[in-house]
Amino acid sequence: TTKKVLMLPGDGIGPEVMRQVQRVMDWMAKKRNVNFEITEGLIGGASIDAHNNPLTDETLADAMAADAVLLGAVGGPKWDDLPFDIKPERGLLKIRKEMGLFANLRPALVFDALVGASTLKEEVVKGLDIMILRELTGGIYFGQPRGIEERDGVRTGFNTLVYSEPEVERIARVAFDMAMKRDKRLCSVDKANVLESTVLWREVVERVAKDFPEVEVSHMYVDNASMQLVRNPKQFDVMVTTNMFGDILSDCAAMLTGSLGMLPSASLGAADADGKRKALYEPVHGSAPDIAGQDIANPLATILSFAMMLRYSFDMGDDATLIENAVQNVLKGGLRTGDIMQPGMAKVSTTVMGESLINE
């Protein structure tokens, strides 16, 4: 069976890191007889430039028809001054929502070879391996009503944070499933001492917990969680939280590793009758417009996102591991792109990094 993959390179360094994934896919087709049927599409600024729209119906239809989507990155200063409604980010939010990608998996992993890149002391982060589950299609990102209007003559901006029981339940189930495959510890992060919406969140997580008696569950307020990530991140295994808190905490956790250019992510929808989920994979890093087009960006986060695709969309865990090991080996061999450069290592280009990975 061919695997239908939609590639959305996006903006900034998106296209050049995506090219290295393409090479890995070519290698897999040739050497391991894995066939991908690849479509390319536009999203974000690139789509605005071509169609005045950060996500066209055509690209969306391609995404819905694909088995998996791989995204580079969106946004850049060129489109910063556009009105709120047609900014590049809108394309990203729309594709998540329309594809129903409610479960965002953001691993924060410290690679042994890169432990020195963290701003935290080695003993605090060595071996760190957290999985953050962020709810991605609900909460304050999508809640209605929202806007800016005059109220009694005063301009007022408002947004709505809203979660229903089924929305919380489905992300909680993914989180517990994930915990079962890992160290069986789940920390749910909320602000139940202030926000009623997260009182409900906590209740639902507690209810779902009954179906997973082996998982050790804890609840933490978001302010404490942001402290604990800095104080002792290794206390966590799986964390699950709302869209907004997940945005903040997963970026904090990513930065603890010191190597943003290394971190992949996956966004998954609900399983259909055949157990298949709509899925989009993307690196955690942004479009880095300042270094775009110079062949110096780190392609490993996008390649690792592709590995996640193999694991979660195509049940090809062995091939995913093959790629992940190749990444470890390339790092052990001393190759580094600029973002993870350390004294005594060899600084290489985007292209050379991709090539070395394939050789591994």
Next chain:
Amino acid sequence: TTKKVLMLPGDGIGPEVMRQVQRVMDWMAKKRNVNFEITEGLIGGASIDAHNNPLTDETLADAMAADAVLLGAVGGPKWDDLPFDIKPERGLLKIRKEMGLFANLRPALVFDALVGASTLKEEVVKGLDIMILRELTGGIYFGQPRGIEERDGVRTGFNTLVYSEPEVERIARVAFDMAMKRDKRLCSVDKANVLESTVLWREVVERVAKDFPEVEVSHMYVDNASMQLVRNPKQFDVMVTTNMFGDILSDCAAMLTGSLGMLPSASLGAADADGKRKALYEPVHGSAPDIAGQDIANPLATILSFAMMLRYSFDMGDDATLIENAVQNVLKGGLRTGDIMQPGMAKVSTTVMGESLINE
């Protein structure tokens, strides 16, 4: 003129750290002829136990009549299972709201003697001195509508994030004033690429900026801010943000210093015709019920909160500096409470720490 101070020791370690402040006040009365008229009151769990109410009208009236309020800490497992509406936290939120304390000042400061206590590398945090301005009486903490209800047969929790122009403007002005007294750099944190309420926030900050041409202003998305605090916290001077983002980021910043037991905070209201502001001072740390009553808690954050009171409520900057220097000296002398204990230092009790400070 006597200075009317309301002391609210609260729960857990609150009363014992407050006792050390009391000693500093006694010393000031005797040695420097500064007279405080002190009232005591209940808040949080202590008030629930006595009156079934985390903040009585009487305590609130005392707070309104005082020149300044000093608070210990509220909350603890004893009251964790109470319904949302009568939890200890409600007392804290109510006193902030009723007193109109919209400007929460949360310094994150690394004391030279304690730089080793941080989980971050010494070069990343040595000399760190950030001031976070958190909006404290608006945003999602207080927005209406809020609650949990059935919608089409589905239980749904909801909260409202709302900011009006005047609300943003007054906190922005405090932030710019603060920046003028410091390094003239202000970073406003929002999520203007997703939340309309913070599009308005950003607009208002930009407008107020015109009145402070000497201040270098930047805007940062909250996810990036949480990364940048970990990556390179010293890039910041003053940060200003919403109630919810401020809750998360100020705790993250506090933990970067490695010594939560050292950090004070101030919450200020609007200036009246005489330029006086309602004010409440409290340590950043919580009520630490696990170590309460053992005379081992660190009283320095509360003593430093009292120093902030001298500076901001009583225009006694010199006396504030006197206390702050005494804290530095006690630390240099090698005394440590358990929370900041390091090899080779002398571990002391709450009482001894207070005493040593007074001797200094």
